[in-house]
Structures are given as structure tokens and as C-alpha cells.
Amino acid sequence: MMKSFDVIIVGAGPAGGHCARQLAGAGISVLLVEQHQTFEANNFSSSATPLETLTQFDLPAPVVGSFWNQLVIVSTQVRKQWQSSSTLGAVLNFAKLREFLAGEVTKQGGEVWLGHRYLSHDSQEDETVVMLKPQGKEPIAVRTRVLVDATGAARSLIYPRRQQRPDFFTGTGIEYLIQVDDSTYQSCAESLTFFLGHHWMPQGYSWIFPMERNILKVGAARYEGQHQILQDNYPPIKQSIELLIQDYLKIDDYHRLETHGSNLHYSRGLQDIYYQDNLIAIGDAVSAVNFLGGEGIRHGMASAQIASEYIQEYLASRRADFAGYQTHLHQQFKRSWDISEQVAKKVYLDYSDRRIDQGLAYLGTLELREVIDILFYYRFxxxxxxxxxxxxxxxxxxxxxxxxxxxxxxxxx
Ligand SMILES: Cc1cc2nc3c(=O)[nH]c(=O)nc-3n(C[C@H](O)[C@H](O)[C@H](O)COP(=O)(O)OP(=O)(O)OC[C@H]3O[C@@H](n4cnc5c(N)ncnc54)[C@H](O)[C@@H]3O)c2cc1C
CATH class of the missing domain: 1.20.5 (Single alpha-helices involved in coiled-coils or other helix-helix interfaces)
Incomplete structure (x- = not known):
């Protein structure tokens, strides 16, 4: 017999996992589906976040890789540093975060099916049949009253055809997880270090974050588009990561544990489709990620929290559809997201290297609190x-x- 759920959520990223956790906690029958067999399989995110994320979403100590209390920004000619005597944020272990959220779902009576790929869905009246493909097996059908697209940048449910997608601003990020000696680790411990400017990462930025003892996350992201000044014949992204290892960390002796990466597709002006009949989208699938710094974990989880309230009201027949959800998310994000989009275009696609140096020199005159407000709370x-x-x-x-x-x-x- 075909299995039936109140809600099926496709994608066990931070948004899908948090949405499933909220709904299972409210006693709703939930199935969380993920195409990968393990959470280590697509461990792509650097996962830096302000401290409040831990309390806002009730996240336990084991999902934290390390804490940070210092910000360093390096451009071609300028280096600025801000330090606090108290902890400012965390670098999460992305695999453990998603594993924890999925664990909460099962603990509260929901189901989690790893290694199941979403294929298609078909809606009839107020029920939807979803086709899933378990790895190495024949497709199966499951029934649901509400379907959630939490497939991130893929948006596989809300846009089954690529041609229907809105105009995207796209970025590609790659990251190495490297094991280093004590003194190299200590030089970057408790610190988020960002690199801007044409020397380090033309048309993007790069970073070094402490993951856990003796392990660093070293990555770089490039934004698509034609730069006003630079020619589009850049070296591969991995070359910028190796530049950080050779020119900044100045080490030959390290062990590369992992290479991972992914794309961000951010809809310009937030033109995504947010819901359609009994289908609702959350997280990166509705551009909850801020495009200036590519920070999306807590915003994706916030969108999931809001969506879970709409879903509960819909299931309880207190609302006929998800009208209001898009406005609700726009109230939360739109103003700062529009400005961040403009700033990102200027910094990554317009500015000369000198202008970036000057911008950083100016930022260096601000207090730590002001810099945090700009970078993490978009208070421009x-x-x-x-x-x-x-x-x-x-x-x-x-x-x-x-x-x-x-x-x-x-x-x-
Ligand atoms: C290189 C890089 C570094 C980043 N660094 C940070 C950072 O430091 N801090 C921060 O806050 N954010 C960061 N982000 C952004 C952040 O990771 C994302 O915004 C966040 O993961 C979005 O969560 P999500 O749940 O919406 O989507 P995702 O995390 O993308 O999850 C979507 C899930 O859906 C699954 N899926 C897709 N299609 C299917 C299908 N057909 N069937 C079944 N499952 C499917 C995928 O396998 C995936 O697990 C970074 C992103 C990148 C690319």
C-alpha cells in the first residue's frame, strides 16, 4: 500500500531539516527526503554564522566546529583586523548540523529517507503523489497533503522546467578542508579571515575559517557576469585557494582531507515562485541566502520556521492556501537583500583593485560592532x-x- 504523510519535504539541507523538525515537533506526520546516502556526501558549506544562530534555532554544542571572536579582512594592499574579548560566532560542522536536524525529526516521530531522489509529483484535488527513486531500486510512490521544495539552488519541484526559472545572479564556491600543524592552525584560530581584491580572488572573494583543531576551511567563490574592468580569462577557482595556502598561510606541508563546493543561484529582485497550490518553497529555493557574503544557513532556517507556521495553519484548515507567505518573507528580507545585491554587484563586478583597497581602509576606521552590523545584519x-x-x-x-x-x-x- 502507498505510504501517506501530511507533509513531504524534499531536501535535507538546513532549511528542509529545520522545517521537518518544527512540523514533527507539532505532531504532524512528516517525511524528509534526501538524495544523498549520508550527510558527509555533500558537505559543501563553510557554515560561518553569528552566535545568535545557536540560540535562535536551539542548536547543541556538537554541531559547532569552532567559535570565532575575531574578523580579519585582507585586500591586495590592505589588512584590517577587529577583535572582541567575547565569542562572536561559530563555524558549524555542516554535516553534523544536518544530521542533528534529521535526528530531531525521527526522535519526534517523523521519517527521514536518505538516498531517495525526487523525480516528479502529480496533484489531484487536495492530494499529491510524489515519485521517489531509492538508490539502486525501482521508483516508489508516496502520498502527501503538502509538498515542500527544500532542494536549495536546484529548485527541482517549484521549477520542473529550467526555462521557467527567473533571472539568476550566480556564484560558484569551492572549499578545501586541510589538516595543518599547530602553529598554522593557531594563526587562524578563532578568526574569520576574508580576502577581497583582484590579487586574491578576481570577481569574488576567498576565505580561511577554523573548522576544528588543526583543520582549516580554505575556499574561494566567484560571481558570474562581465566585470567592468577585468577580462574574463581568470585562472580556475582552485588556483585562488592554492594562492591562499602558499602566499598567506605559507605552507607546503598540509594534508587535503576533502574538496567540496556548490553553486548559489540568487533570483535578482527576489522574483522566485514561493508557492503553488499545496507546494511551498523554502531556503535557497526562494533565495533566502544573502548574496553579498553567500550567508544562507540561518536565513534558510528562518524561512523554514515561517513556512512551517503557514503549513500548520493550512493543515488545520485555518487557511485555504499559502497566500501571505511571500509577503511575509519579503518583509523579513527584501529591503536588505536588494541593497546587498547592489553592493555585491559593485564590489565583485565593478570596482578596481584600488577602490577595494580604499573601501577596506575606510572599513578599518569603523568599530567592530559596526563592521558586524554591516557584514551580518546588512545595516549599510x-x-x-x-x-x-x-x-x-x-x-x-x-x-x-x-x-x-x-x-x-x-x-x-
Ligand atoms: C561554498 C559555499 C560556502 C558557503 N558558506 C556559508 C557560510 O559560511 N555561512 C552560511 O550561513 N552559509 C553559507 N553558504 C550558503 C548555505 O550553505 C546555503 O544557503 C544553505 O545550505 C541553504 O540551505 P537549504 O536547505 O536551502 O539548501 P541546501 O543546503 O542546498 O540543501 C538542499 C538539499 O536538497 C537536496 N536535493 C536537491 N535535489 C534533490 C532531489 N531531486 N531529491 C532529493 N534531494 C535533493 C540536496 O542534496 C541538498 O542536501 C555557503 C554556500 C556555498 C556554496
């Missing part, structure tokens, strides 16, 4: 406030100088 008004402060300092310095000069000349006369 802090930039103009900083400009005003510098201008004020310059003006007051100028008047002081004039006053001193006038004082001196009146004493002479």
Missing part, C-alpha cells in the same frame, strides 16, 4: 554614519588647527 547605513564621523573628525581637527594658528599669531603680534 552604518557606512554613511562612519563617513559622517570621519568628516566631523576632520572638520573639528581643522578648526582646532586654525584656532591654534590664530592663537599663536595673536601672541606673536
Amino acid at each position: 547605513e552604518k557606512i554613511t554614519k562612519g563617513f559622517r564621523r570621519i568628516l566631523w573628525r576632520k572638520l573639528t581637527g581643522f578648526w582646532q588647527e586654525i584656532r591654534q594658528k590664530l592663537g599663536r599669531s595673536s601672541r606673536i603680534s
Whole structure:
């Protein structure tokens, strides 16, 4: 007999896992489906996040790889560093995070089917039959009242045909997990280090994050599009990662444990389809990822939390459809996402190397709290406030100088 669920969620990323966890916790019968057999199989995300993510989503210590209390940004000619005496954030273990969320689903009575690939779905009246392909076996059919697209950038359910997709801003990221000696690890421990500028990563950025003792995440991401100045004949992304290892870490003796990566497809102006009949999309599938820094874990989980409330109301017949969900997410993201998109285009596709150096030199005049506000809370008004402060300092310095000069000349006369 065909198995039946209230909700089937396709994709056990942070968004799908959190949505399934919320629904299972509310006593709803849930199936979470993932195409990969293990959570290590697509361990692609660097997973840096501010500290509040742990409390906001009630995440336990084992999903944390390491903590950070320092930010370092390096461009071609400039290096700036901000340090705090308290912990500012975490670098999560992406595999353990998704494994934990899936574990919560089963603990609360839901089902998790790894190694099952979504093929298609067919809706009749208020029920949908979903075709899944277990690895090495014949496809099977399962029935559901609500279907959730949590397939990330693939958006396999909401856009079954590629031609229907909106216009994307696309980035590709690759990361090495490397094992290093104590002193190399200590030089990067407790710190998120970002690299900007044409020397390190033309048309993108690169990074070094501490994963766990003696293991670093070293990665680079490039954005698609025609740069205003640079020619489009860049070296492969992996060359930029090796540049960090040779020129910044200055090591030959390391062991590469893993190479992983993925694409981000961000819909310009948030033009994604958010729901259709009893199908609703969450996480990267509705561009919940911020395109400036490619940070998407907590935003994907936030979208999942909101969607799970709409799904519960729909199942309880308190709403006829998911109208309002798109507006709800836009209220949460749209304003800062639109500005982030503009800033990303400028930094990655317009600016000269000198302009990036100047921008970083300016950022270096801001306090740690202001930099965190800009990078993680997208409060870009802090930039103009900083400009005003510098201008004020310059003006007051100028008047002081004039006053001193006038004082001196009146004493002479
Ligand atoms: C290189 C890189 C570095 C990043 N670094 C950070 C970072 O430091 N901090 C941060 O917050 N964010 C980071 N991100 C972004 C973040 O990882 C994503 O925003 C987040 O993973 C999105 O979660 P999601 O659940 O929406 O989608 P995903 O995590 O992409 O999960 C989608 C899941 O769906 C599954 N799936 C797809 N198609 C099917 C199918 N047909 N059948 C069954 N299963 C399917 C996939 O296998 C996958 O497991 C990074 C992204 C990249 C690419």
C-alpha cells in the first residue's frame, strides 16, 4: 500500500531539516527526503554564522566546529583586523548540523529517507503523489497533503522546467578542508579571515575559517557576469585557494582531507515562485541566502520556521492556501537583500583593485560592532554614519588647527 504523510519535504539541507523538525515537533506526520546516502556526501558549506544562530534555532554544542571572536579582512594592499574579548560566532560542522536536524525529526516521530531522489509529483484535488527513486531500486510512490521544495539552488519541484526559472545572479564556491600543524592552525584560530581584491580572488572573494583543531576551511567563490574592468580569462577557482595556502598561510606541508563546493543561484529582485497550490518553497529555493557574503544557513532556517507556521495553519484548515507567505518573507528580507545585491554587484563586478583597497581602509576606521552590523545584519547605513564621523573628525581637527594658528599669531603680534 502507498505510504501517506501530511507533509513531504524534499531536501535535507538546513532549511528542509529545520522545517521537518518544527512540523514533527507539532505532531504532524512528516517525511524528509534526501538524495544523498549520508550527510558527509555533500558537505559543501563553510557554515560561518553569528552566535545568535545557536540560540535562535536551539542548536547543541556538537554541531559547532569552532567559535570565532575575531574578523580579519585582507585586500591586495590592505589588512584590517577587529577583535572582541567575547565569542562572536561559530563555524558549524555542516554535516553534523544536518544530521542533528534529521535526528530531531525521527526522535519526534517523523521519517527521514536518505538516498531517495525526487523525480516528479502529480496533484489531484487536495492530494499529491510524489515519485521517489531509492538508490539502486525501482521508483516508489508516496502520498502527501503538502509538498515542500527544500532542494536549495536546484529548485527541482517549484521549477520542473529550467526555462521557467527567473533571472539568476550566480556564484560558484569551492572549499578545501586541510589538516595543518599547530602553529598554522593557531594563526587562524578563532578568526574569520576574508580576502577581497583582484590579487586574491578576481570577481569574488576567498576565505580561511577554523573548522576544528588543526583543520582549516580554505575556499574561494566567484560571481558570474562581465566585470567592468577585468577580462574574463581568470585562472580556475582552485588556483585562488592554492594562492591562499602558499602566499598567506605559507605552507607546503598540509594534508587535503576533502574538496567540496556548490553553486548559489540568487533570483535578482527576489522574483522566485514561493508557492503553488499545496507546494511551498523554502531556503535557497526562494533565495533566502544573502548574496553579498553567500550567508544562507540561518536565513534558510528562518524561512523554514515561517513556512512551517503557514503549513500548520493550512493543515488545520485555518487557511485555504499559502497566500501571505511571500509577503511575509519579503518583509523579513527584501529591503536588505536588494541593497546587498547592489553592493555585491559593485564590489565583485565593478570596482578596481584600488577602490577595494580604499573601501577596506575606510572599513578599518569603523568599530567592530559596526563592521558586524554591516557584514551580518546588512545595516549599510552604518557606512554613511562612519563617513559622517570621519568628516566631523576632520572638520573639528581643522578648526582646532586654525584656532591654534590664530592663537599663536595673536601672541606673536
Ligand atoms: C561554498 C559555499 C560556502 C558557503 N558558506 C556559508 C557560510 O559560511 N555561512 C552560511 O550561513 N552559509 C553559507 N553558504 C550558503 C548555505 O550553505 C546555503 O544557503 C544553505 O545550505 C541553504 O540551505 P537549504 O536547505 O536551502 O539548501 P541546501 O543546503 O542546498 O540543501 C538542499 C538539499 O536538497 C537536496 N536535493 C536537491 N535535489 C534533490 C532531489 N531531486 N531529491 C532529493 N534531494 C535533493 C540536496 O542534496 C541538498 O542536501 C555557503 C554556500 C556555498 C556554496
